[in-house]
């Protein structure tokens with residue numbers, strides 16, 4: 282039984298592979314599109330996102346501290362989500378993307394401020410997405426200076442402060458992971474996500490509709506191949522193709538932007554494979570819904586729009602309104618971009634990204650089941 | 662194993678509001694070649710698809726090779742070979758790749774040996790590496806028959822298999838069908854060629870979703886009680902016109918330089934022929950009603 286199933290999947294996968302290789306235009310598209318996109322998207326779209334998730338590490342507390350935190354909150358750049366107890370906790374919050382910023386109030390901050398010294402106050406920022414964090418990081422120093430002014434001894438407060446740096450407290454901003462704040466680095470994971478979404482969904486979206494249009498579906502359906510076998514056979518060859526595309530994207534990005542290569546390859550391979558699979562399954566699902574190849578392609582483009590706009594690729598996720606974030610959470614691309622940013626740019630490991638991988642796995646299961654429910658084993 | 666390959670009753674199928682097959686029943690004995698005739702659009706393809714589990718009937722019940730056509734479609738698909746009316750193999754794959762694909766789907770082993778054998782059997786070896794989409798009708802037809810028989814079926818469903826192929830290819834094709842029938846394969850074949858209908862053991866004629874005739878092909882015309890007169894000679898065209906509306910004349914058809922006139926009332930038919938031919942000075946004779954007369958009728 283299992284052997285026959287395997288033989289049938291093998292038959293369909295082999296046939297798809299041959300057809301794919303024989304289709305010159307598609308092959309060209311598969312190779313050229315990633316390279317072109319990587320080059321074109323090296324430029325970023327600028328925005329000024331607000332309410333970025335921020336954690337606070339309080340090693341001191343007092344009126345000046347409160348004033349600073351209130352000032353940060355009032356600026357609308359920072360959304361104070363809670364406190365972390367240690368530097369290690371702060372690190373993991375950043376690495377897992379729970380916070381884009383960690384503000385550290387050092388020990389003795391209040392006392393040294395009152396004594397007229399210039400105690401440091403630290404802002405750790407996740408600079409992997411500079412578009413998201415640079416405006417807020419830039420606003421940090423003026424906000425702190427403004428907030429601590431009443432707590433400084435002696436000097437009367439000036440009416441206008443434009444050059445706030447070093448005035449009272451000494452705010453220090455650490456750009457973590459991507460010290461140069463280069464957008465190109467950040468764009469690579471997003472591009473990988475968007476290109477794979479587009480090409481993989483398209484490949485399977487036409488899988489059944491093309492057979493229907495060419496009339497070959499009748500032979501396939503008259504054969505004893507079962508729905509799950511057809512689905513597997515039509516999906517597996519494209520996983521290989523998707524992995525090939527991933528290599529092209531990473532290699533061209535590496536050449537063009539000098540992306541640091543400090544990642545956990547296993548974690549990356551798992552994330553990419555899961556992501557490719559979920560997109561292939563979504564495409565296959567479309568092909569069970571569509572009547573024609575054209576319709577299937579239209580569905581694919583409909584699905585790709587939110588994947589580009591709401592996944593954190595085009596606009597920083599943290600800056601999106603709640604309703605858009607809710608949609609974004611249902612998109613595989615969102616989870617994938619978070620994961621790949623963490624792996625490629627923050628040296629995150631499987632331990633850090635497992636929630637996202639779990640989400641991708643869940644989406645695979647959902648679309649596989651949905652496809653099998655929709656799949657018709659007859660021509661009616 | 663019962664000695665009936667197909668046994669269905671009351672098959673009905675509509676597309677939208679259009680009823681395409683209406684209360685259709687047949688019984689096909691094992692090993693028979695069963696001819697399935699009818700004009701275009703009469704529901705032959707739809708019926709065949711219902712038999713092999715590709716369409717679900719709206720009403721009716723029955724079995725194909727002992728398996729329920731409504732519930733055991735996947736069992737039927739394993740034992741039936743279906744050759745579609747429209748070429749439905751992969752045009753961008755070669756002959757060999759198509760054969761290999763179906764051999765794998767049916768779990769045939771050792772794969773390459775089976776593929777080579779099948780290519781040889783169906784005379785496909787010389788163009789085995791040519792893409793199927795570029796083949797001519799006869800080659801496509803042999804390839805389609807080759808893939809339809811790769812699961813060594815007990816029942817072959819052939820939907821207008823010889824449409825658009827030359828006479829020699831048609832003869833070869835029928836030789837193959839008869840050889841398979843001798844080895845015990847039941848064959849149901851739809852066609853609109855009368856000379857092919859003659860080759861069948863049984864004839865089933867449907868029109869507009871309704872079954873008209875279901876009988877052994879021998880003595881079919883007698884069974885339906887149609888009589889025919891052939892009229893030949895100068896001026897048959899005038900005779901053709903003159904015969905219109907005469908009592909006993911129910912059908913007229915031109916066959917080359919002759920015309921065939923058919924009707925159920927023998928006496929009236931003969932009298933009409935006699936009278937008209939005398940008037941126009943042409944000769945006539947009563948002949949056995951051929952299948953062609955019966956089917957036009």
Ligand SMILES: Nc1ncnc2c1ncn2[C@@H]1O[C@H](COP(=O)(O)OP(=O)(O)O)[C@@H](O)[C@H]1O
Nearest residue numbers: 676677681699700701702703704705706707708
């Ligand atoms: N999938 C379908 N949807 C709608 N109408 C159909 C479909 N398949 C066949 N028909 C219609 O049903 C009628 C019978 O078709 P068919 O079974 O192909 O006849 P035949 O094979 O005898 O020529 C035709 O009028 C055809 O247009």
Ligand SMILES: [Mg+2]
Nearest residue numbers: 705706746820
């Ligand atoms: Mg037909």
